[in-house]
Amino acid sequence: MHRRRWAILGVLMLSLLIVVLDNSILNVAIKTISTPAPTGLGASQGQIEWAINAYTLVFAGLLFTAGLVGDRLGRKKVLIGGIAVFGIGSALAAESGSPAQLIAFRALMALGAAFVMPATLAVLMNVFEREEQPKAIGIWAGGVGLAIAIGPITGGALLDHFWWGSVFLINVPIVIVALALMAWLVPDSRDPRPGRLDxxxxxxxxxxxxxxxxxxxxxxxxxxxxxxxxxxxxxxxxxxxxxxxxxxxxxxHPSLDVTYFKNKVFSAAMAAIALVFFALMGVTFFSVFYTQSVRGYSPLKSGVLMLPLAAAQMIFAPRARLVVDRFGNRATTTAGLVLIAATLAAFATFEADTPIWLLEVIFFLMGTGMAHIMTPTSVVIMQALPREKAGSASALSNTFRQVGGALGIAVLGSVLATSYRNGVEGKLGLLPPALREKAGESIEATLGIAGKLGPQGKALVTPANDAFLHAMHVTALCGTGVALIGAVVTVLFLPGRPTAGQEGQKETELVAAAD
Known part of the structure; x- marks a missing residue:
C-alpha cells in the first residue's frame, strides 16, 4: 500500500479530467469555430465533424495498444509522455489558422490522451490494495462525470471573454501542473509479463x-x-x-479478441452501448446549433442549458444498480433506451419559440436514460467474460462507446447537412452564384453570409432557421430509430433478473465496470 496513494489519485484525476473535459468543452465551441473569421475559423459542418471525430477515432483506435505499451515500458513514463503530447497538441490547436490544422492538432491531442486513459487506471490498481480499489475506482469514475458536467460551462465562460482558441489553451497550464506533480508523486510500475503489441x-x-x-x-x-x-x-x-x-x-495476440463476440449477451451489451452513443452524440451536435444559432443563446448560457444532462447521470448512475437488482438488466436497459428514444422524438417537435424549460426537461430525462443504460450494460459486459479479462472488456466497451459516438456524429451530422442543404437551396436565389454553394453548407455559413449582406441578408435569416429546424426534426427521428433498434436488441438478448449466485458479486463488478 502506497503511503501517498490518495495524493496520487488526485494527480491521476487531474490528468484524466483535462482529457475528458476537452471533448465536453468543445461541444459549446462548435458554433463559434464554424463562424467566419475573425471570430472563428469558418469551418464547414463537415470540418467541424472531423475536428470531433479525428480525436475520437485516434483515441479509440489506440486505447488497447496504449495500455500494452504502458505495461511494457512503465506506466509513469507513458503517463508523462501522453500528457505532454496532449499539452503540445492543445497549444498548437489553440493557434490553428485553418480548419485543416485544427483537425490535425486534435488528432495529436488524441494520441496523447489515448496513453493517459489506460495508464491512470493501471497506476491506480497498483498503488491501492484490493480492499480500497473499489472506493478509489468509484472516485476516479466520478471524475469523468464531473468533467462532463463542468466542460460546457467552462467552455462557455471562456468563449464569452476570449477567442475560440482559449478552449484549447486552458489545457496547457493544467498540463504543466500535472506533469510536475506526476514526476514527484507517481511511482513507476510495469507488467512483468506484458502482452504482445498488434x-x-x-x-x-x-x-x-x-x-x-x-x-x-x-x-x-x-x-x-x-x-x-x-x-x-x-x-x-x-x-x-x-x-x-x-x-x-x-x-x-489480437488487439481486439473477436471470440468475445461469440457470447450473445456480451455482443448485445456492446451493441446497446454503441447505439446509445451513436444517437446521443448526433443530438449533442445539433442541439448546440439549435440553442446558439436559432435561439440566440451565448456559449455560456448554452453550456448551462446542458447541465441537466450531466446532473441526471450523476444522480442516477450510482443508484441504477438498485433498479437492476429489482427489475433485472434487460428491463432496466430496455427502459433506458425507450426513454432515450422518446426524448429524441421530442426534439422533432421543437420550434424556434418552444419554451426553453422543455429542453431542460428533455436533457434531464436523457441523462436519466443514459444512467440506466451504462450501469447495467457495464455489469453485463464484466459478468459475461472471465474475471481475468476485466481490463480488456473495460477497454473494449470504452472503444465501442467512442466508435459509436464517432459514427453517430458522421451519420446524423450528414443527415442534418443533407436535409439542411435541400431545405435552404431554393431560398438562396438572391445570392451571387459563387456564394450559394458556401451558404448551403450549414446554418452558420448562411447566417455568416447574410450578416455581411446587411439589410438584404436579413431576408435569409428566417428561411435558414426554418430549414435548420426541419433538418433537426429529420435527424432527431433518425436518432429515435437507432435507439429503438438498441431496445429491440436488449429485449432479445440481455439476461433478465440476476440469479441469487450473482448477487454477491454485483457490488465488486459494478465498481470494476465504472470506467
Whole structure:
C-alpha cells in the first residue's frame, strides 16, 4: 500500500479530467469555430465533424495498444509522455489558422490522451490494495462525470471573454501542473509479463474507420450518398474493417479478441452501448446549433442549458444498480433506451419559440436514460467474460462507446447537412452564384453570409432557421430509430433478473465496470 496513494489519485484525476473535459468543452465551441473569421475559423459542418471525430477515432483506435505499451515500458513514463503530447497538441490547436490544422492538432491531442486513459487506471490498481480499489475506482469514475458536467460551462465562460482558441489553451497550464506533480508523486510500475503489441491490427482498425467515416461525412457535404467518391471511400472502409476482423481472428495476440463476440449477451451489451452513443452524440451536435444559432443563446448560457444532462447521470448512475437488482438488466436497459428514444422524438417537435424549460426537461430525462443504460450494460459486459479479462472488456466497451459516438456524429451530422442543404437551396436565389454553394453548407455559413449582406441578408435569416429546424426534426427521428433498434436488441438478448449466485458479486463488478 502506497503511503501517498490518495495524493496520487488526485494527480491521476487531474490528468484524466483535462482529457475528458476537452471533448465536453468543445461541444459549446462548435458554433463559434464554424463562424467566419475573425471570430472563428469558418469551418464547414463537415470540418467541424472531423475536428470531433479525428480525436475520437485516434483515441479509440489506440486505447488497447496504449495500455500494452504502458505495461511494457512503465506506466509513469507513458503517463508523462501522453500528457505532454496532449499539452503540445492543445497549444498548437489553440493557434490553428485553418480548419485543416485544427483537425490535425486534435488528432495529436488524441494520441496523447489515448496513453493517459489506460495508464491512470493501471497506476491506480497498483498503488491501492484490493480492499480500497473499489472506493478509489468509484472516485476516479466520478471524475469523468464531473468533467462532463463542468466542460460546457467552462467552455462557455471562456468563449464569452476570449477567442475560440482559449478552449484549447486552458489545457496547457493544467498540463504543466500535472506533469510536475506526476514526476514527484507517481511511482513507476510495469507488467512483468506484458502482452504482445498488434501494430497491424491497430493500423487496419484506424484506417478502416477513418475511410468509412470520411465517406459518410463527404456524402453529407455533397448532399448525395450515391456519389462515386462517397461509395468508393465508405466501401473501402468496410473492406478494410472486414480485413481487420479476419486478421484479428487468426492472430495469436489480437488487439481486439473477436471470440468475445461469440457470447450473445456480451455482443448485445456492446451493441446497446454503441447505439446509445451513436444517437446521443448526433443530438449533442445539433442541439448546440439549435440553442446558439436559432435561439440566440451565448456559449455560456448554452453550456448551462446542458447541465441537466450531466446532473441526471450523476444522480442516477450510482443508484441504477438498485433498479437492476429489482427489475433485472434487460428491463432496466430496455427502459433506458425507450426513454432515450422518446426524448429524441421530442426534439422533432421543437420550434424556434418552444419554451426553453422543455429542453431542460428533455436533457434531464436523457441523462436519466443514459444512467440506466451504462450501469447495467457495464455489469453485463464484466459478468459475461472471465474475471481475468476485466481490463480488456473495460477497454473494449470504452472503444465501442467512442466508435459509436464517432459514427453517430458522421451519420446524423450528414443527415442534418443533407436535409439542411435541400431545405435552404431554393431560398438562396438572391445570392451571387459563387456564394450559394458556401451558404448551403450549414446554418452558420448562411447566417455568416447574410450578416455581411446587411439589410438584404436579413431576408435569409428566417428561411435558414426554418430549414435548420426541419433538418433537426429529420435527424432527431433518425436518432429515435437507432435507439429503438438498441431496445429491440436488449429485449432479445440481455439476461433478465440476476440469479441469487450473482448477487454477491454485483457490488465488486459494478465498481470494476465504472470506467
Amino acid at each position: 501494430p497491424v491490427g491497430v493500423v487496419l482498425s484506424v484506417v478502416g474507420l477513418v475511410l468509412l467515416v470520411y465517406g459518410i461525412i463527404k456524402g453529407g457535404e455533397l448532399a448525395d450518398f450515391t456519389d462515386p467518391k462517397v461509395l468508393a471511400t465508405a466501401g473501402a472502409g468496410v473492406v478494410v474493417l472486414v480485413g481487420f476482423v479476419i486478421f484479428e481472428k487468426r492472430s495469436d
